[in-house]
Amino acid sequence: xxxxxxxxxxxxxxxxxxxxxxxxxxxxxxxxxxxxxxxxxxxxxxxxxxxxxxxxxxxxxxxxxxxxxxxxxxxxxxxxxxxxxxxxxxxxxxxxxxxxxxxxxxxxxxxxxxxxxxxxxxxxxxxxxxxxxxxxxxxxxxxxxxxxxxxxxxxxxxxxxxxxxxxxxxxxxxxxxxxxxxxxxxxxxxxxxxxxxxxxxxxxxxxxxxxxxxxxxxxxxxxxxxxxxxxxxxxxxxxxxxxxxxxxxxxxxxxxxxxxxxxxxxxxxxxxxxxxxxxxxxxxxxxxxxxxxxxxxxxxxxxxxxxxxxxxxxxxxxxxxxxxxxxxxxxxxxxxxxxxxxxxxxxxxxxxxxxxxxxxxxxxxxxxxxxxxxxxxxxxxxxxxxxxxxxxxxxxxxxxxxxxxxxxxxxxxxxxxxxxxxxxxxxxxxxxxxxxxxxxxxxxxxxxxxxxxxxxxxxxxxxxx
Numbered sequence: 001x002x003x004x005x006x007x008x009x010x011x012x013x014x015x016x017x018x019x020x021x022x023x024x025x026x027x028x029x030x031x032x033x034x035x036x037x038x039x040x041x042x043x044x045x046x047x048x049x050x051x052x053x054x055x056x057x058x059x060x061x062x063x064x065x066x067x068x069x070x071x072x073x074x075x076x077x078x079x080x081x082x083x084x085x086x087x088x089x090x091x092x093x094x095x096x097x098x099x100x101x102x103x104x105x106x107x108x109x110x111x112x113x114x115x116x117x118x119x120x121x122x123x124x125x126x127x128x129x130x131x132x133x134x135x136x137x138x139x140x141x142x143x144x145x146x147x148x149x150x151x152x153x154x155x156x157x158x159x160x161x162x163x164x165x166x167x168x169x170x171x172x173x174x175x176x177x178x179x180x181x182x183x184x185x186x187x188x189x190x191x192x193x194x195x196x197x198x199x200x201x202x203x204x205x206x207x208x209x210x211x212x213x214x215x216x217x218x219x220x221x222x223x224x225x226x227x228x229x230x231x232x233x234x235x236x237x238x239x240x241x242x243x244x245x246x247x248x249x250x251x252x253x254x255x256x257x258x259x260x261x262x263x264x265x266x267x268x269x270x271x272x273x274x275x276x277x278x279x280x281x282x283x284x285x286x287x288x289x290x291x292x293x294x295x296x297x298x299x300x301x302x303x304x305x306x307x308x309x310x311x312x313x314x315x316x317x318x319x320x321x322x323x324x325x326x327x328x329x330x331x332x333x334x335x336x337x338x339x340x341x342x343x344x345x346x347x348x349x350x351x352x353x354x355x356x357x358x359x360x361x362x363x364x365x366x367x368x369x370x371x372x373x374x375x376x377x378x379x380x381x382x383x384x385x386x387x388x389x390x391x392x393x394x395x396x397x398x399x400x401x402x403x404x405x406x407x408x409x410x411x412x413x414x415x416x417x418x419x420x421x422x423x424x425x426x427x428x429x430x431x432x433x434x435x436x437x438x439x440x441x442x443x444x445x446x447x448x449x450x451x452x453x454x455x456x457x458x459x460x461x462x463x464x465x
Contacts, residue, residue: 029138033122036149037115040157044111047409048104048158049416051423051458055080056103056161057438057447059089060457063101064450066093081254082338084247086202088164100460101451103160110156110163113171114354118148120178121361124320127182128365132317133372140368144361146398151405152280153353158412165204166354172200173358176210177323180217181316185225190218190232194239201243206355209330211240213323224315265340272336275347277328279356282348282401289348296363300325303366310373317369321362328359350408423448423458 052060059080065071071093076086091109092101099105122141129137148170156162179192193214200207214236222228271290278293304322308314332347339346375383419437422429426448434441452459 029142032142033118033138033145036145037111037118040149040151041111043151043406043409044104044107044157047413048107049413049420050103050460051416051420051437052103052447053159053416053437056159057443059085059161060092060101060447060451062089063092063096063456064447064454066096067454067456077249079251079254083165083205084202085161085165085204087168087199088161088203091164092161096456101456102460103457106160107158107163110160110167113164114148114167117167117171117174118145120174121148124178124181125365128317128320129369131313132311133369136365136368136372140361140365143364143394147280147357147361150280150353150357150398151402151409152282153350153357154405154408154412155350156354158409158416159351162351166351169200169204169206170354170358172196172203172207173210173324173327173355176200176214177320177327180214181320181323184221184316184319185227185229185232187232190236194236197236198239198243201247205334206327206331208244209327209334211237211244212330213326214240216326217319217323221315221319268340268344269333269336271344272340272347273329273332275344276332276335276352277356277359279348280353280360280401281397282353282404290344296360297329300359300363300366303363303370306370307366307373311369318366321365324358325362328356331355350405420458426452 062071062075065075076089077084091106095101095103095105095109118141121144122137125137125140125144129140151157153166156166173196176193176196179189179196181189183189183192193210197207197210197214200210215233218229218233218236222233274293274297275290276293277296278289278291281289281292304318307318311317335352336347415436419433422433423437423444426434426445429441431441434444438444448459451457455461
């Protein structure tokens with residue numbers, strides 16, 4: 001009887017151990033992780049306006065075609081500057097069919113993709129740190145949440161097309177890296193990586209950076225395992241090549257490109273690229289953005305080199321973060337080559353910052369791992385003041401930039417809300433009242449007339465007729 005009771009007790013204990021015990025510490029950690037997403041969800045709800053803005057007036061032309069039966073692949077495949085955003089056009093059609101083209105829903109969709117990125121980054125943190133530095137998992141997840149839902153990328157939160165395109169690009173990059181590193185050397189990882197790369201390429205041109213990133217990982221991990229999977233490398237490369245060939249069909253350089261030797265400007269290109277990396281810190285005044293971009297790049301390379309030397313399982317520990325940082329760095333160089341004619345300050349565009357954030361998350365992970373390894377021989381009591389100072393500086397800088405981003409969210413919201421009445425009265429509205437929403441008022445009137453016809457977007461519950 002005693003042994004039976006003991007067995008029941010053991011079984012109950014083992015069954016209950018499957019679920020982590022709810023503690024105050026875990027609840028507070030969960031709240032800290034969710035604080036930034038919840039606040040951003042509130043900001044979208046409060047400030048988003050259901051009216052197209054800038055490039056959206058051009059991109060949404062596919063929606064009326066889906067209603068009148070003239071939609072074809074050429075319309076979906078058409079260029080938008082350097083991009084072929086097939087996925088965002090399909091998403092717009094889906095939102096039109098399900099919510100009468102409520103563009104705020106597209107912003108919620110972008111939010112959902114960013115939240116999925118946070119979940120995948122958390123899973124990669126668990127896998128990277130559970131053996132070497134488990135104490136870092138919760139703090140770095142909180143930092144990742146704060147950075148992913150930072151208002152510095154204010155355009156991408158309350159601009160429908162930017163929400164899907166840029167936050168979707170980040171999600172697909174994170175998904176590709178998660179798949180390749182979690183199922184290392186397995187066909188499942190290659191399938192996730194290749195599919196994510198293909199979708200990313202036809203979301204924004206940033207997806208092309210995943211081709212060298214994926215090939216690099218498959219080769220390096222194969223060398224580390226002493227078994228290079230050439231068939232997997234060939235398949236991934238073939239997907240990338242096919243996407244590239246398809247992408248370049250009837251491709252033409254945007255009108256703002258300058259062709260010729262005058263484009264070769266090594267110094268300006270370098271300054272643009274490091275400003276791009278430092279763009280979340282949001283100012284080129286006194287050289288802050290390029291300096292921090294350069295320091296971040298050098299710090300990441302040095303930190304990764306240190307861990308490569310002193311961490312036995314370095315590829316599992318820092319592999320995902322090397323890939324994410326490389327994704328951002330490659331896009332910085334490519335964007336510099338394409339946009340250098342606009343000047344170095346153009347690298348500071350708010351919509352780029354979402355693509356840059358994975359670099360700084362990777363930087364935080366690598367530098368934290370270096371600190372844990374290098375400072376393990378010091379007394380924790382001696383380190384507490386330094387850690388407290390770092391936390392205070394981070395939170396102060398983060399809060400200041402968050403406030404600046406919030407101010408621009410309000411300005412953007414007021415601009416769109418102020419233009420909405422003139423869009424609804426598009427036939428009589430003066431050009432100067434429509435121009436803040438798009439440089440060409442004729443484009444606004446043409447699409448407004450079609451949206452009005454099908455009661456879509458701002459005309460869902462209103463008819464100008």
